[in-house]
Amino acid sequence: MSTPQASSRTSLRTALAGLLITALAAVPVYAWFTQDVYALTLFGRILAFGLAALGLNLALGFGGMVSLGHAMYIGLGAYAVGILSSLGLHSGWLHMATAVLVTVVIAAPLGWVALRTQGIAFIMITLAFAQLFYYVFVSLKAFGGDDGISLQQLSDFDFLTGNKFAMYVSLLITVLLALWVLQHVVASRFGLVLRATKANDRRVQALGARSLPYRITAYVISAVLCALAGFFLANLTGFVSPAMMTWAVSGELIVMVLLGGMGSVFGPLVGAFALLLTEEGLKLLTERWPMILGPLIVLIVIYLKRGLWGLLEER
Structure with a gap:
């Protein structure tokens, strides 16, 4: 039976989540009337990185898999748009399907290899593969190399062609769907086993559950969400670069996940919102903004161990 305090915290979290989603939904309306395309791009980046952080959180927050290579999947999703567009193939469905398919083909065996290790070995394997793909795309001079690719045409969905407003709305809907799916995944038997493997993998296996398939599945799902984030990021910015996968x-x-609240479904979106908006505000104030942002993030992570979203539960 829930206590009045617990019900109050739940109501507060629901209200704040609704307020944040409403604010993000109002951005294209504001940009339409003011013709402020910069606001659309800025909050589109927040949503795209929020989607990627939601994906990473499934692996990191619920599965305990500390990956330093998830930006690679953002790059794969973005380059699916950039390379196919430069070849004259502008179908948005083809771009999206290619991003997802390539990501699954790469993430599944990579996860199978990396998840047979633990701790620093897992981190280094994911980092090594990410750097490998980074240098592969830097060497592709036919597709811009280190300079990247400027898109001549955005992904073609007929009703979305060349329309960044519709693309932003599609990204927002994708984020909402991802939140809904992740909420149900975490609450399912799959999520229960995944969280148990984070706590003690050996005990899970001792109970007769094979943890590796669960962890690989979670890793692949998180990679696909990052690839979708890269797909939308390429269409919103009109540019693709190897710098996306460093x-x-x-x-x-990882900072977005920690800042928002690792192991909470909605927290990573809050972390992306807070980090990117704070970064943008500090850039307006001083050229030495990293000297302020860095210590600020360290203090928040140290003193708010459950992140900004977790602070509501503690209160």
């Missing part, structure tokens, strides 16, 4: 971007995703 280890630094993977580090930013």
Whole structure:
């Protein structure tokens, strides 16, 4: 039986989540009337990185898999758009299907190899593969190399062609669907076993459950969400670059998860919102904004161990 305090916290979290979603939904309306395309791009980046952070959180927050290579999947999703567009193939469904298929083909065996290790070995394997793909795309001079690719045409969905407003709305709907799916996945038997493997993998196996298939599945799902984030990011910015898949971007995703609340479904979206908006605000104030942002994030992670979203539960 829930206590009045627990019901109050749940109501507060629901209200704040609804407020954040409403604010994100109002962005294209504001941009339409003011013709402020920058706002659409900025909050589109927040949603895209929020989607990627939601994916990473399934592996990191619920499965305990510390990956420094998830930015690689953002890059794969973005390059599915960039490369196919440069070849004259503009179908949005083809771009999206290619991003998902390539990601699954790469993430499944990579996860199978990496998840047979633990701790620092897993981190280094994911980092090594991410750096490998980074240098592969840097060497592709036919597709921009280190300079990247400027899209001549966005993904063609007929009703979405060249329309960043519709693309933003589609991204918002995708994020909402991801939240709904992840909520049900975490609450399912699959989620229960996944969380148990994070707590003690050996005990899970001692009870007769094979943990590796659960962990690989979670890893692949998280990679696919990152690839979809890359697909939308390429269409919103109109640009694809190997810089999207560097280890630094993977580090930013981890910060978003920790900042928002690792192991909470909605927390990573809050973390992406807080980090990118704070970063943008500090850039307006000073050129030395990293010297302020870095210590600020460290203090938040140290003193708010459950993140900004977890703070509501503690209160």
